[in-house]
Amino acid sequence: MGFAIDEDGSRENEMTMSESGEYHKGVKYLCGNGIAKVPAMYILPVSERPDIDPRNINIASNHSINLPIIDFAQLQGTNRSQTIVSLAKACQEYGFFQLINHGIEVDCIDGIRDVSKKFFGLPYEERSKYMSRDMHSPVRYGTSFNQNNDKVFCWRDFLKLSCHPLSEVLPSWPSSPPELRQAVANFSMNTKSLYLKLMEAMLESLGLIETTANGINNGKESSSSSSSSSTMEFEDGSQLIVMNCYPSCPEPELTLGIPPHSDYGFLTLLLQDQQVQGLQIQHQQEWVNVEPLPNSFIVNVGDHLEIFSNGRYKSVLHRVVVNSYKSRISVASLHSLPFDAVVRPSPKLIDISNPRRYKDTDFSNFLHYIASREHNTKNFLDSRKLT
Numbered sequence: 001m002g003f004a005i006d007e008d009g010s011r012e013n014e015m016t017m018s019e020s021g022e023y024h025k026g027v028k029y030l031c032g033n034g035i036a037k038v039p040a041m042y043i044l045p046v047s048e049r050p051d052i053d054p055r056n057i058n059i060a061s062n063h064s065i066n067l068p069i070i071d072f073a074q075l076q077g078t079n080r081s082q083t084i085v086s087l088a089k090a091c092q093e094y095g096f097f098q099l100i101n102h103g104i105e106v107d108c109i110d111g112i113r114d115v116s117k118k119f120f121g122l123p124y125e126e127r128s129k130y131m132s133r134d135m136h137s138p139v140r141y142g143t144s145f146n147q148n149n150d151k152v153f154c155w156r157d158f159l160k161l162s163c164h165p166l167s168e169v170l171p172s173w174p175s176s177p178p179e180l181r182q183a184v185a186n187f188s189m190n191t192k193s194l195y196l197k198l199m200e201a202m203l204e205s206l207g208l209i210e211t212t213a214n215g216i217n218n219g220k221e222s223s224s225s226s227s228s229s230s231t232m233e234f235e236d237g238s239q240l241i242v243m244n245c246y247p248s249c250p251e252p253e254l255t256l257g258i259p260p261h262s263d264y265g266f267l268t269l270l271l272q273d274q275q276v277q278g279l280q281i282q283h284q285q286e287w288v289n290v291e292p293l294p295n296s297f298i299v300n301v302g303d304h305l306e307i308f309s310n311g312r313y314k315s316v317l318h319r320v321v322v323n324s325y326k327s328r329i330s331v332a333s334l335h336s337l338p339f340d341a342v343v344r345p346s347p348k349l350i351d352i353s354n355p356r357r358y359k360d361t362d363f364s365n366f367l368h369y370i371a372s373r374e375h376n377t378k379n380f381l382d383s384r385k386l387t
């Protein structure tokens with residue numbers, strides 16, 4: 001394959017049809033025999049490329065952000081009310097925070113990291129058994145962001161596993177590596193329980209329930225039907241574990257691991273690679289690097305929580321940059337209501353001075369939206385806004 005860079009920075013594409021099919025096999029496959037240049041399929045228009053210096057090994061050396069830190073132990077203890085105030089501020093001003101002292105055992109975290117690494121290290125033939133372009137499939141190995149529609153591919157392979165109801169979906173998860181099912185089940189149960197406690201704190205921070213440090217609901221009544229103010233409905237909600245693999249890239253300044261996007265659900269709990277950075281969030285109109293704290297989760301507000309909070313909490317754009325020296329793995333746990341539930345602004349957060357800002361939405365709206373057009377920044381959320 002030969003490529004030439006044009007004056008406008010694009011690379012002449014000499015790709016044949018069969019080569020284009022090869023890209024659907026993923027970036028790990030592409031890099032299998034070693035490549036010195038990024039193929040045209042992955043090269044972004046100049047205006048969408050990340051502003052990174054490929055010679056600088058530490059991408060976070062400039063433009064880093066110190067995200068607010070929420071101490072989960074404080075949230076469960078006597079400092080709960082103060083921590084709730086910090087949580088609300090983080091969700092309003094950043095849409096992101098780092099969660100420390102989350103209480104999930106190191107073995108569970110090491111376990112999921114280990115199986116993710118092993119899964120992406122399997123031969124392509126084994127990984128490809130789980131390839132599916134069906135967005136409803138409970139197990140989906142794939143590449144790029146939305147490979148059905150992406151005009152430019154991004155430098156990521158992924159494994160997406162639905163986790164609810166666990167006993168029903170678990171038998172469809174990969175049987176290799178052999179410890180994968182156990183490790184993912186363990187991680188999904190632990191993150192679900194953490195998510196439910198965080199949602200309880202979120203509802204409290206929005207003034208929708210009153211709880212004490214030990215989680216007793218003091219019973220402020222809710223008037224919402226399908227998006228009522230109780231954590232009960234979150235318990236039966238959807239959960240998706242996404243393992244991301246970003247192989248090292250010969251020309252990281254030309255492409256992205258994941259393009260700018262916001263997450264569709266209520267909250268995402270993200271386990272970062274301990275050695276390799278790559279996550280950037282949009283803050284005050286700038287792309288800034290997130291430097292994860294050891295043993296923490298990066299937590300972010302998703303579109304559904306922005307809608308539910310009637311715009312008070314922000315679902316913020318984020319993206320992933322890649323680098324030329326080391327592969328990176330991250331694991332995200334995305335949570336929302338059941339797939340068929342309707343998400344709408346909580347009626348208690350709507351009044352004359354704060355009118356309803358979003359239309360009702362559900363998961364099928366979202367799937368329809370991304371299947372029908374190229375995913376482009378936060379269009380989905382914009383499409384739910386009432387003007």
Ligand SMILES: O=C(O)CCC(=O)C(=O)O
Pocket residue numbers: 242244258263270272278279318319320329330332
């Ligand atoms: O890899 C990361 O740090 C971010 C992953 C992400 O944004 C996603 O899975 O949607």
